[in-house]
Amino acid sequence: MKLTNDLFNQTQMWEEKGISVPTFDVLKMRENTKQNPTWVHFGAGNIFRGFIAGIQNTLLEKGLVDTGIIAVDTFDEDIIDNIYKKYDDLVLLVKLKSNGDMQKQVLAGIGESVKGSDTVRLKQLFENPTLQIVSFTVTEKGYQATAVDIDNGPDKPVHAMGVLCSLLLARFKANQAPITLISMDNCSNNGEILKTAVKDIALGWVKKGYINRDFLDYILTETLVAFPCTMIDKITPRPAKEVEDELTKLGIEDISPIVTSKNTFIAPFVNAEVAEYLVIEDKFTNSQPPFKEVDGVYVTDGNTVKQVETMKVTTCLNPLHTALAVYGVILGYDRIYKEMENPMLKTLVEKVGLEEGMKVVVDPLIINPKEFIDEVIYERFTNPFIPDDPARIATDTSQKVKIRFGETIKEYIKSDKLDVNDLTYIPLVIAGWLRYLMGVNDKGEHITLSPDPLMTQLQSKLQSVKLGGSYNGEAKAILSDAQLFGVDLVECGLASKIEELFKELIAGVGAVEATLKKYCA
Structure with missing residues (x-):
């Protein structure tokens, strides 16, 4: 044949x-x-x-x-x-x-x-x-x-x-x-x-x-x-x-x-x-x-195309991918589906997408956001026959956080019904990214990070932060960068929560798993 x-x-x-x-x-x-x-x-x-x-x-x-x-x-x-x-x-x-x-x-x-x-x-x-x-x-x-x-x-x-x-x-x-x-x-x-x-x-x-x-x-x-x-x-x-x-x-x-x-x-x-x-x-x-x-x-019409894309890249798929990417690399995973077998990481993406993101997602009508995200979380990410590597997805994260998280944060800021300070899991992902930038896994071992055009610049701002050491506000220089996130996270008040989570993640060996257990168990 x-x-x-x-x-x-x-x-x-x-x-x-x-x-x-x-x-x-x-x-x-x-x-x-x-x-x-x-x-x-x-x-x-x-x-x-x-x-x-x-x-x-x-x-x-x-x-x-x-x-x-x-x-x-x-x-x-x-x-x-x-x-x-x-x-x-x-x-x-x-x-x-x-x-x-x-x-x-x-x-x-x-x-x-x-x-x-x-x-x-x-x-x-x-x-x-x-x-x-x-x-x-x-x-x-x-x-x-x-x-x-x-x-x-x-x-x-x-x-x-x-x-x-x-x-x-x-x-x-x-x-x-x-x-x-x-x-x-x-x-x-x-x-x-x-x-x-x-x-x-x-x-x-x-x-x-x-x-x-x-x-x-x-x-x-x-x-x-x-x-x-x-x-x-x-x-x-x-x-x-x-x-x-x-x-x-x-x-x-x-x-x-x-x-x-x-x-x-x-x-x-x-x-x-x-x-x-x-x-x-x-x-x-x-x-x-x-x-x-x-x-x-x-x-369909051009506006609906943009709405479908926005639904996908800001809520229903891409932010969840980034969450799994940064934590997956720190925790030593080589496949997305393996991460989804960890109940804490599964909870994390559920909270980022289904709980925090869905509150501001625009329904494009031709594709139902809830059905789409359910398919992503419970069918696509869990498929053991799709060999997707967290390290691949972590590539160029600095170029992605503005769209994948910044847009949702801005919607919370604009809303008269939502409070940006009520967000917990999107800040946990951003804090996880900062922890990832340290280039050290949860066992305290050096890890090779995926290519990123801003890697050197970002790591230089965190170079004095050590695992098990003190934190003295080094991340503010990153979190206040409106070009990076699409919004100044210090100015909007979300940076302090991210910094507190970051301090928990750098407390020592095993701190990442402990932090996830605290918030996602």
Whole structure:
């Protein structure tokens, strides 16, 4: 059994092994895609393969579309050769349920795969007026208008945004056909971020005389080029050995992960959690795919997209992740699900989210906040088959606390019904982060902390604080930083509570566990 076109001659065998396979005419779909492309996607990693390509697979199965997505990668072209073309653009998706069951499905939502360096094929695609959507999962760092792309001009783009602008210019010259550009990366206001990058490169080219201003006018005309915002939520972790072993046991050959020349660890299969959400702003310049026919995908107005994102990042998921991250590292955990087996840490996230955060959360109506957070706490975080590491989540915490905690604190301050000083568990998380910054675990041993752009600066303010030693207000310099938290925690009166909790956490070896027991037992 191989994950190639040969499986379509062995569908009964695959089904008997518990692996569902496409029922639509895959070869016909690929031919349609080549002739009349409708959707190109940049960023050929796991979130695309396991979620976005799955959306198209569902629409194909329902007979609502007849083309696939064209996958492009500008960063790691080894993926195209060794994961896409080698396996005939098929994906083996394994959804990991919390009870240990593995739901296995072959996806054929990808109609073609193209290297970012194949400018001939990419120009053909962008010059074709049938192309409706270009989407992206290139990470937040991928949306940069780099100096090299501006200096090189449209003929020699290097990075993703430069390549995109060059291709949009080709479309402009060919027919000025409308197009919708959709960032599906997990960052706030992603549509605006994408639009800014495209605009900045185009403006740079205008200033350097590479192009005239007509192209800039084209990409800034919303009826011709749209940049809807989205909110995406799905965990697609590294390929798991347990999944590889299970697939091998079923008789599937050549399924092991590889490491590319760009150090990408990737496999022909994608293991992922079951839960998935994609909320898209209803801002399309041309025909909108029937996204609403897919479970977990919502098309709505821009304000609702922002409300869903705010619900997730300020209350229902991200703050809970950070709480588990900092305490998990201090207490020596290597998996989120293991932390959730600790009743004190489980109580902590319940209190942060269900008790303190839910009092100010805005209900976006299309997704119920209580149902969402219950799924996060009791199904997603507890899933032992999602190998998520607290240390990974603790990366760049200084860049996250403003949104994950500062927004809720500000809502308490603004409220005439709530008192910010009634907060206990959000302050306990912030105090835990300060304790984490000391770089010492609860046993008093040195620990390596995750990368953070402000790490040196923050640690220097706490350098005189020692485990078991005295506290002399050193944390005030951090807690009063309104840039860091979005609000001056000293000025609003919350800092004193955080400092008292911090003193308890640094009392000595075992103080972190003792403090959690005191407040979360």
